[in-house]
Amino acid sequence: MRPTYQYGAADVHFGQSIQLGTSSPIDLSGSSSYSIGFWLNPRAPAYDGVLLRSGTSYSIGLHGLLPTLQLPGMNTPQCAEIELLPGQWQYLLLVFESQGTTQGSYTLWANGTPVIEGFISGPTTTNAPFSLGSTVDAQFINVAFWSTALPEGERLPTWDIPSPSTHLAACYSFVDGSSNDVSGNHHNAATFQGGAQVLMVAPALRLINTGVQPSPRDALTVAADGAPFSVQGWFNLDAPSDFQESSRTLFSCRDRDSGYGCSLGVQWNGGGFNLEFKLDTAGGSSGWGNSIHLPPGTWHHLAATYSNSTVLIYLDGSHDLTIPCTLPVLANPVWLFGATYSPDTAGSTLSDLQGYLQAAALWSRAISANEVQQYMSQSPADAEGCVAYYAWSSIMLTNQVTGNPPVLLNTAFPATVSTPPSESTPPPGTASTQLAVEPSSARLEPAVRWSRDEVPYPANSPLSPDQIQAIIAAYEPVLASVPGALKDRLRSLFRNNLYLGLSKGNGPGGMPVGAIAGKVEGAAYVFYHHTAKGPVECGRMELAVDTECIGWVVSVAATSLCLFLTVVGLGFSASRAVSSLSKVVGESTPLLKAIGEAAKGATSGSTVIKVIKALYVAGTLGKVLGDMLMGNWVSIALNCASLILMVVGLFTSGGAYLAVVLAQLLINIAVLIAVIARKPSNCC
CATH class of the missing domain: 2.60.120.200 (Jelly Rolls)
Incomplete structure (x- = not known):
C-alpha cells in the first residue's frame, strides 16, 4: 500500500550510477543555449563527488557539500561558497547562455541563488549520455533538460514536473517509480548500474x-x-x-x-x-x-x-x-x-x-x-x-x-x-496523478540577480531615508555567518532589491502587480488580486469581529504568506491562494494574535522577519501549501522539505540561506511594508 505522502526517487550510493538515455538530449557545443535542473538529496558529504556527468570533462558535483562545476575547457572545477544541507531536498540549476559560436556565459544556481558564474569559449563538444552519481551517496528527482536558457522568472525552485514545452528536451522524474523520460520526447529510459534503483520514499x-x-x-x-x-x-x-x-x-x-x-x-x-x-x-x-x-x-x-x-x-x-x-x-x-x-x-x-x-x-x-x-x-x-x-x-x-x-x-x-x-501500490479508488498548478494571471516581479549596476535611491519611495537605512542596518546581523566573498554581493543585492521594490511599489491599484492584499468592507475582509488592469476581487472572508484593527492584522498575515510563497518559487492562482488563506487566517485566533504582536513594531527588516517567523511557528506555511496543492506527493515531500531548508533552518540557525532569501524578498517587501505601515491608531 502507498501512504498519503510518498514519492519516487532515484537512489545511488558510491560506486552506483544511472545513465539517462543513450545520448545527450541537448547541444553541449557552446553554440546553443540550454538549462539543466534537478532536485538533490545528499545523504552525506562527498569529497569531489560527481552528481551529474556527460563524458569525462562535463560535470556538476560536490566538494564536501559545496556545489562544483566543470565544463570542457576549464582547467579545474569551480567551487561555490555556500554549502548544501545534508539530508534535505535542494534544487540545482545550470543555465548556459550562448553568445556566439562555441562560447557563452554560465550560472549554477542552488535553491534559486546563483553560486557559480563565469564565461567560457571553445568548449570541446560531447554527445555522451548524462549519468547520475558514481561517487556520491544521494537521491535525485525531476532531472530536466531544456534547449534554452530559462528566463530569470523560471529559475527559482519549482516542485512539480516541468510542463511539456518546445524547449523541454528530456525529463527523468522518477516520482512515479518509473525510469522513463516524461518530457513527451520519448528518449530512451534510464539504465541503472551497480545496484542503483528507484525507491518510494x-x-x-x-x-x-x-x-x-x-x-x-x-x-x-x-x-x-x-x-x-x-x-x-x-x-x-x-x-x-x-x-x-x-x-x-x-x-x-x-x-x-x-x-x-x-x-x-x-x-x-x-x-x-x-x-x-x-x-x-x-x-x-x-x-x-x-x-x-x-x-x-x-x-x-x-x-x-x-x-x-x-x-x-x-x-x-x-x-x-x-x-x-x-x-x-x-x-x-x-x-x-x-x-x-x-x-x-x-x-x-x-x-x-x-x-x-x-x-x-x-x-x-x-x-x-x-x-x-x-x-x-x-x-x-x-x-x-x-x-x-x-x-x-x-x-x-x-x-x-x-x-x-x-x-x-x-x-x-x-x-x-x-x-x-x-x-507501493496506490490505495483503493485512487490514481497516481501529477500536479497541475493553476497559472497566476499576474505575478510579482522577480528579484534582481547580482547586478553590477547599483539601483539608484528611489525618489518616490513611500518610506523616509531614515526608515530605509534602518531596514538596511537590520540586515547586517544576518550577514554575520555568510562566507566573506559573498557578503558584499548579498549586501548589494539586498539594497538593490529594496530600492527597486520601493520605486515600483505602486501599481494601478496602489500595490505592485501580482500582490494579493485587501481591506475591511462592512463585516467582511475582501481580498484583491492586483493585476495590470487594477485590483480584482478574488475572495471574501467574514469577520467575527468587525474592527479596523482585525482587518489590518488579516492584511499583514495574508500579504506575508503570498509574498513568501512567491519567493520560494511556488506559482499560485489568486482563487486557490485566497481559499487556503481564508481558512487559515479566519480560523486561527492565536495566529492573528502572533501576527499582530509581530507587526506592531517599527517598520523595519526585523519586523518583517518576526512576521514571517510567526507564520511558521503557527504551522501556517505547511498548512496553506497542503491546501493549495491538494495533498499529492509534491505538497508534502518537496514543499515541506524546501520549507525546512528555507524557513526552519533560517530562523533557528541563521546563516547564508536566510541572507539570500531575505535579499530575494526585498523586491516585493514594499507591499508588506506598506500594509504594516497602515496600522490603525487603535492597534496599540
Whole structure:
C-alpha cells in the first residue's frame, strides 16, 4: 500500500550510477543555449563527488557539500561558497547562455541563488549520455533538460514536473517509480548500474518503544464522552523481538486514573500481525481480533469509527471487522498514538510499537466508508469534524487543525521509509496523478540577480531615508555567518532589491502587480488580486469581529504568506491562494494574535522577519501549501522539505540561506511594508 505522502526517487550510493538515455538530449557545443535542473538529496558529504556527468570533462558535483562545476575547457572545477544541507531536498540549476559560436556565459544556481558564474569559449563538444552519481551517496528527482536558457522568472525552485514545452528536451522524474523520460520526447529510459534503483520514499514519524500524545491544549474528548468518533492513520511496523510483548498499540484513549478505555492495534503471531481491539470498563476487559497476518516492514492503513454502540474497523480502505460494544465515558482521558496509557505500569505505557506512523487523524464524528478511502490519500485537516491531523511527513509535526504540537514521548523523531515501487501500490479508488498548478494571471516581479549596476535611491519611495537605512542596518546581523566573498554581493543585492521594490511599489491599484492584499468592507475582509488592469476581487472572508484593527492584522498575515510563497518559487492562482488563506487566517485566533504582536513594531527588516517567523511557528506555511496543492506527493515531500531548508533552518540557525532569501524578498517587501505601515491608531 502507498501512504498519503510518498514519492519516487532515484537512489545511488558510491560506486552506483544511472545513465539517462543513450545520448545527450541537448547541444553541449557552446553554440546553443540550454538549462539543466534537478532536485538533490545528499545523504552525506562527498569529497569531489560527481552528481551529474556527460563524458569525462562535463560535470556538476560536490566538494564536501559545496556545489562544483566543470565544463570542457576549464582547467579545474569551480567551487561555490555556500554549502548544501545534508539530508534535505535542494534544487540545482545550470543555465548556459550562448553568445556566439562555441562560447557563452554560465550560472549554477542552488535553491534559486546563483553560486557559480563565469564565461567560457571553445568548449570541446560531447554527445555522451548524462549519468547520475558514481561517487556520491544521494537521491535525485525531476532531472530536466531544456534547449534554452530559462528566463530569470523560471529559475527559482519549482516542485512539480516541468510542463511539456518546445524547449523541454528530456525529463527523468522518477516520482512515479518509473525510469522513463516524461518530457513527451520519448528518449530512451534510464539504465541503472551497480545496484542503483528507484525507491518510494515516505516521510513519517519513527517510534521505538515510545508514544505520541496530542497537545493538552487541544483538549481532545473524542472517544471519551460516549459520542461518535473516528480515528485513522498509516503504519509500517518492525517485527518485534523475543523480549517484547506481542501486542502493539496504534491508537488508544484511556482514563488517567482508572485506565478504562479502548485501544486499537495489532498482535504479532510469530510471522505477521493480526488486528486487535481492546476494551476495559468497570465491568471487565474484552478483546476482539482478526487473523490477517500482515508482514512487517509494509505500509497499511487502519481506521476505526464508533457510533450507535458499534465499532467498525477498516483495513486498507475495506471494512474488516464489526464490534458491538459500548465505550465508557472517561473523566480524565489520555490519547496516545503508538502506545496505551496504563496508570499501573512503570512509565505509564503498554504495548509500545516499533515502527512508523503517518497521516494520523481524529474525528468528532463517525466517518463513512467512502470518507475512509478518500482520506487515505488526502489531508482531512479542513474537513467537517476533524479535530486533529498529524501528517508527520516532515519536521513540521503540529496538529494541522489547531497548530499545536504533540508531546513526543521518549524517542519519537521524524524519519523516512524506503520501499521498492512494486511494494507501493496506490490505495483503493485512487490514481497516481501529477500536479497541475493553476497559472497566476499576474505575478510579482522577480528579484534582481547580482547586478553590477547599483539601483539608484528611489525618489518616490513611500518610506523616509531614515526608515530605509534602518531596514538596511537590520540586515547586517544576518550577514554575520555568510562566507566573506559573498557578503558584499548579498549586501548589494539586498539594497538593490529594496530600492527597486520601493520605486515600483505602486501599481494601478496602489500595490505592485501580482500582490494579493485587501481591506475591511462592512463585516467582511475582501481580498484583491492586483493585476495590470487594477485590483480584482478574488475572495471574501467574514469577520467575527468587525474592527479596523482585525482587518489590518488579516492584511499583514495574508500579504506575508503570498509574498513568501512567491519567493520560494511556488506559482499560485489568486482563487486557490485566497481559499487556503481564508481558512487559515479566519480560523486561527492565536495566529492573528502572533501576527499582530509581530507587526506592531517599527517598520523595519526585523519586523518583517518576526512576521514571517510567526507564520511558521503557527504551522501556517505547511498548512496553506497542503491546501493549495491538494495533498499529492509534491505538497508534502518537496514543499515541506524546501520549507525546512528555507524557513526552519533560517530562523533557528541563521546563516547564508536566510541572507539570500531575505535579499530575494526585498523586491516585493514594499507591499508588506506598506500594509504594516497602515496600522490603525487603535492597534496599540
